[in-house]
Amino acid sequence: MxxxxxxxxxxxxxxxxxxxxxxxxxxxxxxxxxxxxxxxxxxxxxxxxxxxxxxxxxxxxxxxxxxxxxxxxxxxxxxxxxxxxxxxxxxxxxxxxxxxxxxxxxxxxxxxxxxxxxxxxxxxxxxxxxxxxxxxxxxxxxxxxxxxxxxxxxxxxxxxxxxxxxxRPFSAGRxxxxxxxxxxxxxxxxxxxxxxxGAAPLVRLAGWGQAGDAHHVARPHPEGRGTARAVAAALRRAGVGPEAVGYVNAHATSTPSFDPAEAAALHRALGPYVGRVPVSSTKPLHGHCLTAAGMVELAVCTLALRHGLLPVNAGYLGPDPDCRLDLVLDRPRPAAARYALNLSAGFGGTCTALLLEAA
The missing domain is CATH 3.40.47.10 (Thiolase/Chalcone synthase)
Incomplete structure (x- = not known):
């Protein structure tokens, strides 16, 4: 840690x-x-x-x-x-x-x-x-x-x-x-x-994982295998199970192929607990910051853990059957989450998961 x-x-x-x-x-x-x-x-x-x-x-x-x-x-x-x-x-x-x-x-x-x-x-x-x-x-x-x-x-x-x-991450019509x-x-x-x-921690980095899809230069594996492996590695390093995850800040870029693959990765990595884990992508609000996306969204996770509020998944129009997740909709959701997952993925199939723990 x-x-x-x-x-x-x-x-x-x-x-x-x-x-x-x-x-x-x-x-x-x-x-x-x-x-x-x-x-x-x-x-x-x-x-x-x-x-x-x-x-x-x-x-x-x-x-x-x-x-x-x-x-x-x-x-x-x-x-x-x-x-x-x-x-x-x-x-x-x-x-x-x-x-x-x-x-x-x-x-x-x-x-x-x-x-x-x-x-x-x-x-x-x-x-x-x-x-x-x-x-x-x-x-x-x-x-x-x-x-x-x-x-x-x-x-x-x-x-x-x-x-x-x-x-419109994870939304129909994205x-x-x-x-x-x-x-x-x-x-x-x-x-x-x-x-x-004598420095006070803002947040703990409890675990991290990196993996590759090895599937396509510009499209993720449809089953989200790389992201799922990265999440599993982060949980393993932290010594906790998927039931510990209290929030996911998803990479979700609002594209037809990436969002369903990431949803599939979360189902694969979190198993039966996926339906009780709140998920949002904050890219509709601050934009997709490309190379810096993981840094900005790590800050979002840190703020969510410190304030006990989960940011909204903005731009949502309606459900997509390929993106079955507990999305934070309409307004920020109060939550006493101890662990938050920050997910990133890039062209070339690179996948990163950072598991943050409230300090």
């Missing part, structure tokens, strides 16, 4: 987990017409974006500083703490990315995770594994992606984005996701190190 002692986020709702939580409870999607780049020839017109053209490297540096400050890391402790990064790259690591750790006073950039929408979850799992192997007492993980012309064009030309600008700006940073450390430093 590891603990998270610092956490900072940036979404279209603004800086900070408080702004994210207020937006989720308000239930109003942080969407607006795209003005950041030319939409000539594009079918989709909306995304969850911040004003202007933010600099991602600069935003990541700010988020890392805020997470480290919340964790109470001194300058000397930062200097011995490595950075794991999840970020979309189109080529070799660019100089600003390579210099990010030094700019934040950290030991160095250990690795950059680029495995699509599972990248942030994969980086967190990688950090937890490093702590479990006693490689470091603490690690900083950061992730970020802003809506850009290239990614928007790729998804739009593939006919993936919702043309009406409304994401037509795809809406992209969103997202970034975040966290400090993860061993419980012993947190106690030594």
């Amino acid at each position: 590891t603990v998270i002692t610092g956490l900072a986020t940036l979404t279209a709702y603004g800086h900070g987990t408080d702004r994210l939580w207020e937006g989720l409870l308000g239930g109003i999607p942080a969407l607006s017409p795209v003005t950041r780049f030319d939409l000539t020839g594009r079918r989709a017109r909306f995304a969850a974006t911040l004003p202007g053209e933010p600099d991602l490297t600069g935003e990541l540096a700010t988020l890392i500083d805020r997470a480290c400050a919340q964790a109470g890391l001194t300058a000397d402790e930062r200097a011995t703490t490595p950075l794991l990064l999840a970020r979309h790259l189109t080529g070799p690591v660019d100089p600003p990315t390579a210099a990010l750790a030094a700019a934040c006073g950290l030991r160095g950039l250990e690795r950059v995770h680029t495995n699509a929408c599972a990248a942030a979850g994969s980086a967190v799992a990688d950090a937890a594994a490093s702590l479990a192997l006693d490689e470091y007492p603490r690690v900083v993980v950061a992730a970020g992606q802003l809506v850009g012309a290239d990614s928007f064009a790729c998804f739009d030309s593939a006919g993936v984005l919702a043309p009406d600008g409304i994401s 037509q795809g996701p809406v992209l969103g700006d997202g970034a975040g940073a966290l400090v993860i450390e061993t419980p012993e190190e947190a106690r030594r430093r």
